Amino acid sequence: MNAELARVLERVAALARRERSLLVAASLVRVLALAALALVAAAVVAWANVPRATAASWLTLGGGLGSWFIVGRPLFRAWAAAGDPLRQARLVEAREPALRGRLVTAVTHAEGVRGAESPALLGLVARRAWDLSAAHEPELVHPSKGVRRWGAGAGVVWAVALLAVLLGPGGGGGVWRFWFGGSGALAAVETGETAITGTPARVGDLVLRYVYPDYTGLEPVEVVNSTGEAHAVPGTRVEVVARTASPIDGASLVAYDQAATDATVADGRRISGSFLITVDKGFWKILTHAEGNTEESKHFPIVPEPDLAPEVTAHVSGESGAVIEWPSDKPLPVELSASDDYGLARVVFEVDGREVTPSIRSPQERTRDVADVVQRTPASLGMREGATVQLVVAAWDNDTISGSKVGRSAPLKILVLGRDGVARLDEARRRELLAAMVNALGDFLEETFPPGRSASAYASWGEAVNARYLPLSAFLGSWTSRSSPTRELVPVIAALEDGRTLVRYTQVSFVAESDAAANAESVAAVAAFRASAISGLEIAILHLDALITSAALKELAEKADMLDDASKALSAAAARADVPMGDLLLQLESLSEFLTGVDKALEGVRDETMQDLVSDRTGEIHRLVDEVKASLQANDRPLARTLAARTADRGTQLAQAIHDEIDRRKARAKSGKGGAESAIEMLRKVAEAETKLAQALRIERNKGDTGWRSAVDGLWRRAQDTADSLVVHLTDYRKDMDTTGRRFNEIALADDALSQASALRDAIRARDYQGAAGTSMSTQMSWGGYLDRVTVFSSRTPLTPSARTDAEAITRETVAIGDLLEQLRRRDAQGDPALGVAARSHETEQREIGVQMAAAAAKARQAAQEMTVTPRDLEPALDGAVSRMGSAAEQLHAGDAMQGEGSAEAAARHVRDAIKALEDANSASQQQSDEMSSGGGGGDKQSDKPSGGGDPNEQGDPQHRRFELPEPEEFRTPEQYRDELLRGMEADVPEEYRVLKRRYYDELVHQ
């Protein structure tokens, strides 16, 4: 062995020694820590008065297992590893990459070169290893940090143990006595514990009889063979009976260092007496007197059991927010419960710490539990409007010994709103939400679009779009957290969904940081989604704006009604020749107040024309009021009456004018209705005619049975069966994606494929060749896109074998449908001459319907222009209908009955879609008009819930569509998602990353 190699080996040996010595030290420290833990456990067991034998067993078991797992096992396993020189070498290599295996090589060649290896080269390797590892002292390779940490930990545990022992009840002595003082009084005597004076008294057969205070309502309880420890509520009288081991002359019972007055001795050995448990802890003992000696028994603890304060809970029904907003005049339903171990004296409300009288409950009889729903208005509880107060339910128990104790519920923070406060608050929220939506719309309209040509530009734009929806989501979330989404929010939620779709599509379709040009189809799709998102926002904004306006008008109308009443009262007063001046003034003040109400309500109506109109008139009336007052001051009663009558007249006229204007607005809101209904009627007729035409073509098709027809029928049937099967398979596949936790972007693509497949199935069912051919292609593309995505992500979340099999089946079906449609096309080209003739005979009819459709479409478009709510998707439906009718006419002209029939069916379907769009918008317009009379959704929150009953989250009807705020990660690109996860894992894990981190690990596990 050369010298270099020896030195290297020596260094490695030193490392092993160092590690082993640290292991020994660590073991010792762990033993110490374990001992301290045992001491803590012993003290805790003593306080808890756990049966000693049980405690001892657990402690022994715990100590044994702890010694093995904390000390023994780590020591044995590490000891052997520490002796491995190769391991030591690797540790150094890990610290010093420049070694490049030289140290390991040196160690493995401790016996020298092998075979034809070069000793010189080994020496060189050893020298380089020695040189490079020189800086890595054993202290660095095996730092003592761990031992020190254990030492510090042990020190802390010891400190805790000592504190626990010393500061616990009874101190160290108590712990000692628990473990080593015997388990009963007799045992204590027999163990020969010494009393303060002389020999300890030998007493046994302890019987304690507890007589509880009246307020507890408990019957007396007798405990025979008692340990002597007295546990009871203060006020309990404990009657003690004991026997001495030997005859005595006399005895006394001492409790709390005071001798009992009723202690007696019977039969020379039977001692009885009693003491009263107070709130303090203490001891009782027996002093026996015999032959001039006084002996003292063991000290038996007196443990007063506290009569606990009542437990109280309170919450407001249906409200869960941190601050509950409640109108001052609306009963607040407080669900409360209070329970006490012995009984409740009274239950009260406390507002900001001040008790509210009268009490909620003051039970005359002993009652331990109270559970109730108390409905009191904030005003009746003395809460001021506008204040935020803390409401607490306090319950007082019936403890007459140590005094009644109070238990309080967690405080309910209540913001007291004025009259109609909730409505006003909702109004403010509506305005805030409107502003948030307007800003989001503004961002859309002001941005540069398209954002660029590259995929990354679109991806970044998607992030920006996401950011502009976040405030809206947050606001809506905070609103809806208070209550279920109300009807008025339906368009807002729909707008949010539109935005969500846009962002998701963007993030799924464009790869961030890719400079490649964005896919043209995706760009077109995202532009369409953007247009839809903008349109959705606009509709929601207009809807909220209309609600705000109608609510403001409603308030104005209410104030106008009040003004009208006041005007009539003033008019009646002015008509009386003998009216007292005071009465007139009173009526005048009343009118003036309501006039001010009109002024204030007018501020909410954001329309300059209306404001001008009304303020002109209120200005005049204000002036007249001043003139009446002046004439009253001048004591000119006739003039005052005349002017008062005039004032009243103006007030009535103003109220009338306001109502007239509101009526006109209602009429305007409804004005589009007639046009819409007329358009709907026209469209219905067109739909009926087109459906009849399609039916006629179907009848023609079913006439006779030529080979051509049979073949075509067969192909359609096969296509239909395959399409049905495809939809079933895709639906199942999609469901499985939920259960297997597939990523959202995959799900989005699969959803799209499913939607395309459903459209394909519908087209095939309708024998709409043109539609089927189009949707077949888009289904294949959509499904292909999904598979590509799965392939991209397969390294992270590969498909399960069964999913792979299903996917292959779906792919086969999409291809099969394409093939069948191709066969149909070929068959169709061959044609059936008889059917061709029949088809041509319907061409004129189709063209006539087309003309009617054009007229109906024009009417529908005109109606849409006059409606306050824009019909969604009307245009594509009308365009689709016109276009497909045109196709149908051409196909019929060419004698293509098959395609003509399909196009007619499709056209009829488009017409029905158009009818639906108009009906929906018409209904929404009607709602707006109705709300102008009923107000904008203020008042009872329940009444604003979506109509029709049932769960507002129900799927299906757009008004009942499940409302779900987007998850934050749904807006992130996969790359960003991973980056954020990794960043989150670098530092201490912040709260928001915990869930993500868990998911990440879940995915790792799946891999």
Added chain:
Amino acid sequence: MMPFLLWWALGPVASAASPDADLRAVSVCIDDQDVACAQAILTRLGASTSDDPNVLAISALVAFSAGDYPLASDTMKRAVSKGFPDRGGDAALYERTMFATAGWVEAPVGRFRVRYRPGLDALIAPEIGDVLIATDKVVGPLLGEIPPGNTIVELFPDGRSFIAASSLTQDDVQSTGVIALSKWTRLLVTSPRTLGRGYDWRSTLSHEYIHLMVAHDSGNNAPVWLQEGIAKYLEGRWQDPRFLLSAESQAWLAEGLKNKDLVTFEEIRQSIAKIKVFDPDGSINVAASAERAGRAYAQLATLVQFCFSKSDDKVLVHTLAAIKTGKDPEAALASASGFTDFPTLLAAWEAWIRQQPLISRRIAALPTVLDGGNDAALDPSFAKRKDLANKLRLGDLLAEQKRWAAALAEYAQAVDPDMPNAPLLASRVARATASAGNPDAALNLLRASLVDYPDFSPGWRVLGGILSERGIARDAAAAYAHAVSLDPFDITTQAKLRDLYAALGDPRTKQSDAALLMLRRGGEDVEREPIHERSGTYELPRDPAVAEREASSPPPGARIALMGHTAPDFTAATLSGVPITLREQRGKVVVLDFWATWCGPCVSVMPKLSELQQKERARGLVVIGLTDEPAPTVQRFAEINAHKGTLFQQTLAIEDGGARRAYGVSSIPMLVVIGRDGTVANVHIGAGDLSEVMATIDQLLGKAAGGAPE
């Protein structure tokens, strides 16, 4: 026109009246707008104590013309009580006018007595007199004489009172946009504050006064077309000797010339007010009608202008004088203008007008909304197109958030190239453009818009604001002054104008201060004596044809909602208290008749239904009359009408309103025909032609009888 009205009012009893000649003399006085003359004759006749209904009626008319509404109302009531037929509803008109003008005061200005409701309108009362005096001075010599005595001018503070006192119906005013009238020797003008945007009330006032003058100078023989042509041509003369055809009139005229669609003289001769354009569905297209009427006005005004150009300033004096003597108006005008006949004149005019430079872009008539409307209702585009109004509103909301660029993007969508330029949109776009940092573009846009729509006060306000921000104080003041001239009641504009005047050291500051003080105080102190204090409530008259159509037209919603659907079930009780439901009637043909005892048309239908029930009972017909009135009321009604025999063969039942709601009944009588399968087969509203209902019933009954397949 007055004699016609008068003699029509006097009707059949006129010929029987003993003081026939005197009454005719009164009529002549009224035609001459000489109320004092008429009053003198009536005093001589002792009309105040007369019991003659004709004397009383004409006395009432004279009192009405004199503006003594309580006397007019009382006298007319007496006339009616004495047998005067009052076919024109004058008693109601006089009373409505009395109530509408209760507490008004009168301010004499020269020969004019300006009446107004004390308050804000006092702000413009003095100017009314100024305008009319100027018209007297400038226009009077062009027409002949000015009317004798005093002329009453009434300034109505709201549309409601204007309609009440005008003899027009609500429907007339809504469809024609009338805001001023000259009638009964009085001028009736609405205050500019009754329109949200104000209007050129001075020229309108002058226009109406010219009507009075023409009527007087022509002995009330001038036809309406001539009156309108003269009034339109001369309405601005009080302040400007030039005749400037408004941009909108030019545009309409140019369009007519271009499309060879001038309004024919036959149409004009008949009545400008009756020029109507109808939509394909038969309804009146108000905007198109207004534009066509506007074209007719433009044609007439330029015709008068042409006549002046071909003659001298006395052309109308000669024409009216000739007309007064009974000469044909058309011939009189042609002759006075130096033409041989009227067709020649018209041909020459047309040749001339085709050579005039006219604005040829599309300009719409500004909508007239009395007592209300919102911002969008001020604009011809947005008043009709709610989809565009929605875009405008979105732009406004964005502008409120100072998102100027976004607001402009939204405003851009509020444009329909097929619609005329929208003045409201122009002002909004200008405001946003200026706020976005491009005031020059904003000013150009706005100025161009105001050339087309000079009466659009919001545009002038915005113009004033932008000019003011740019520090062009003098122009800003001019813009604000224009806005104030149209709408003097806008306190914000008045305040801005006042500040600009003060900054410029303009002497009009004082005048502005006074106006502002009055606006802030809500009007002037009441110092004048009211003309009368008799107040009360009144209903506005409706156009009988329109009202009838509204009452009888079925609400399309109910019809569409019910037809072809399963009829909703209901529970009612017969007069004897027996419960009755629709479900029990399954298998029969059921006719539900929603009616009420107070509803005349309902009662008129009942005998037919009763007869039908009696006749078809055997074939399975059940007619159920449903009402929600109290049972005793219906019982009493049935007892009173029991003698009519066949009236109540049908089942009469009382329901609690649930059935009405379920069937969407908004108008009665409403008949719902339900087939044997419970499906609604027909719905008929009103008491009109029931043949369709009967046919449906017959068909439904026939089906069962014949067992015809479905």
